[in-house]
Amino acid sequence: MDFLRFFLRAITLSSLGGVWILAGVYLYLSPKLPDVETLRDVKLQTPMRVYTREGDLIGQFGEQKRSPLPFDEIPQQFINALLAAEDDNFFHHQGIDLMGLMRAVSELVLTGEKGSGGSTLTMQVARNYFLTLERTFLRKFNEILLAIEIERRLNKEEIFELYFNRVFLGHRAYGFEAASHVYYGKGITELSLAQHAMLAGIPKAPSRNNPISGPDAGLERRNWILGRMQQLGYISPETYSGAVHEPISAAHHGAQLSFAAHYAAEMARQEMLDRYGIAAYNDGFQVYTTISSELQQVAQQAVINGLITYDKRHGYRGPERQLPPTVNTPEAITAMQDTWIATLRDTPTVAGLRAAVVTALYDDGITVLLGDKRSVEIHWANGLKQASPYLTENSRGRSPQRPEEVVAIGDLVRVKQDDSETWHLAQVPAVQAALVSLNPDNGAIVSVVGGMGFEDSKFNRATQAQRQPGSNFKPFLYSAALDDGFTAASLVNDAPVVVDDSSLEGMWRPENDSGKFYGPTRLRWALTKSRNLVSIRLLQQLGIDKLLAYIGRFGFDASEFTPNLSLALGTQTASPLQIVAAYAVLANGGYRVEPYLIQRIDDLNGNPIFEARPPTVCRDCGSESPGRDGAEELSMEEILAQDTPGQAALPRAERVMDERVNFIINSILQDVITQGTGRKALALERRDLAGKTGTTNGPMDAWFSGFNRDVVTTAWVGFDQYTPLGRREFGGTAALPIWIDYMREALRDSPDVPRQLPPGIVRVRIDPDSGQLATPGQAGAMFEYFREERVPAEPDMGSETLPGTRGTEDLVRDIF
Incomplete structure (x- = not known):
C-alpha cells in the first residue's frame, strides 16, 4: 500500500508538473505566435502569366510554379x-494527432533519433506558412499551438486547400x-489514380520522391500509398492491382504555352517588372x-520563310561544328553516339530546324542522328544537291557533286521535316529580321517578331536594334516639304551633288541606286522611284531646321538627329518599332498614336486592376478641314460611351499632320507599290496599299513599311554584325517578301476601300514635264492632287502668290 500511495503521488505530481510546464511553455510562446487570421488573406507566390488578346498563353514568369485551386475543384480521388x-x-x-505524437515520442526514446514527427496536415500548414524547417523541440511546440489555433479559426476544407x-x-x-503540370503536362483533374498517388508521395521527400529525380523511390512510395488507400477502403483490390502495375509516365514539362511568342512575352515581362517590381513574378498577375x-x-512564319529564302540565295555555310571522333571507324562512331545525343539535346531547336549529327554517307544521301536517338535519311535531292558553298555575300561556289563535298561524319548540321515527313538538310540563317505590326488607330501591337528565333538570340531587334532606315525615312521628309508649300508636282533637279561637310567626313558625293541622273523630276515621281539626289536637293531647299x-x-x-543633308537618305538610326509608329501617322490620317502591348491586367482572382486607354483615332468624327479651327466631332461610339454611367470615352488621338498633306503623301506611297520599288506588293491584288522600301549603303539594311487604313507593318532584314547583305539585296527583295506574306493574312478581313478625298483637295491636269497646269487638250497630260491654295499657275500666266502656284480664285477653270 505504501508503494501504491507513492506511485500515485508521483503520478499526480508528474502530471501537475507536466501541466505547469505546458502552461509555462504556452504562456511563453503564445504572445509570439503569428496571427492565424492572416491565413484568410494569404497571398501565394504565383507566377505571372501572359496571354494574347484571345486568351492564349504565350508566357509564364516566376521562380515558383504555382496554380492555386479551390477545395471544390480538387478531385476526391x-x-x-x-x-x-x-x-x-x-x-x-x-x-x-495524439497517437501520432506518442508514436513519434516512442521512436525518439527507443532509437534516440527523430522519426516521422507525428505532424498532421494542419501542423504542416502551420509550418509551411509561419515557421522554418529547423527540427527543434521549440519549433515543434510552436507548430502544435499554431495547429490548434488554425483549427479554431478555419474549417477543414480551408486548411486542406x-x-x-x-x-x-x-x-x-x-x-x-x-x-x-510540371510532371504530367496536364491538370490534376486529368490524372489517373496511380499518378495521384505518385504526387501524394512527393511531400515526404520532394527531392528524392519526385518521379523525375527519384523514379525508384517515387514508385515505392506510390505503391505504399495505394496499399494504404486499399486498407482504408478508398479503393477496391481490383483498382489497387491495376494502379500498382501502371508504369511511370512522368516527364518534365515546361509551361504549357499555346504557341511560342517569346519576344512579345518578354516585352510584357519587362513592362510588368517596370510597373510592379519583383511582385510581378509572385503575385499571380494575368496579363x-x-x-x-x-x-x-503568321508573322513568325513569314520572318522564318523570308530569312531562309534569303539564306538559300547565298549558299551553304557548312556544318555548325565538327564533333569527335576524328577517326570515322564504325567502332568509334558507335562509341560516340551517347556523347553525340547529349550534345544534340543541349542544342536548341531554332525555328523548327533541329540539330543532327551526320553518321553515314552514301552516293545518294546521308544518314543523321537526332536527339531522340532516331536515325533518318536525307536524300541527295533534299538540300544536299542545292548546297552550293557560300563564298562571299555576292558569290557562291559550284554546285556539289557528291554528299562528301557538303558534309562529313560527325558534322553537327540542321535538318527539317516537311509536310510529307521527308527530311531535308537545312541551316540556321546568319541574317536576322524583325517585324512589327500595329493597329494604326490606337497603336496596339498586333504582332512582333524580334529575330529568327528566341532560342538562338534573345536580342529583340524589333525594339532594341537601332538601324539606319535609309529610304524608308523619305516619306517624312516629303511630308515636311508638302507641309511647307511644295507640291507633288514641284520640280527638283536630279543631278550630281557634292557636299563639303565635316560631319560627313569631308567631300560627300551621293548617288542614285542606278548610278544615273534624270534631270528635273516631280516630287511624286522622285519618291515613287526613291531618287536619292532629288531627296538631298529637296532637303537643301526645305532646310534642315524645318525637317x-x-x-x-x-x-x-x-x-538625336545629326543635322546634315544625309538625313534625306535616312542615315539617322531608329528601331523598327519607332519606324512603324511613325508610319501609323501616315496610315491613320495624320494622328499621333503610341505603340502599346498590355491591354489588361487581372489580379490572381481575375479582377481587373489595369485597362489600357490609349489615345484613339476617331474615324467617324466630323471631317473639319485641318489647319482651320481644329474642331472634331465625337463618333457614335464615343457618344454612347459618354452616355453610359461609369464608362468614360477613350481619349482622342492628337492630329499632328495636315489631313490634305497626309492624303497626298498616301497617294504617292500608293504609286510606290503600283509603279515604283514596291511593285511586288501588287501580288496582294489590293488598291488601298501604300508603302516604301528602304535600303542603306552596303547594303546593310533592307526595309519595307506599308499599310492600309487597318494595319501598318514594318519589316527589316540585316546582319547583327553590320555586314553587307549582298549587292543584289534591297528592301524590295529581302524585306518586302516578308511583309507580303504577313499582310496577305493580316488584310484578309480588311475591306479594300479607297481613301476618301478630304475637303480642300483638288485634282487637276498637269504637264508631267513642267509640273504646271496642262493646256486644254494637251497630249500626255496627267492628273495630280493639290491643296487648293497650292494649285500651280497656268502655263501662260505668272503668279503673284507663290512661285509655281496660284490662288484659290482661279480654281474654277481647268479642274478635271
Missing part, C-alpha cells in the same frame, strides 16, 4: 490519396496543381496583351 499518405484522420482530429496550394513538390513546383494569336504566328522641327510629330526625337 486525390484527396483520398493525400490523406492516406499524410493524415488519414485529418477530418476528425482537432489539429493534432492551404496545404494543397503551398507545399513544395520539387522542380520549382509549389502546390499539387502546378506539380501536375492580356494586344497580340493577335493568329497574326503573331527637324517637323519630324517630332511622328515620334522621332530630333535632338
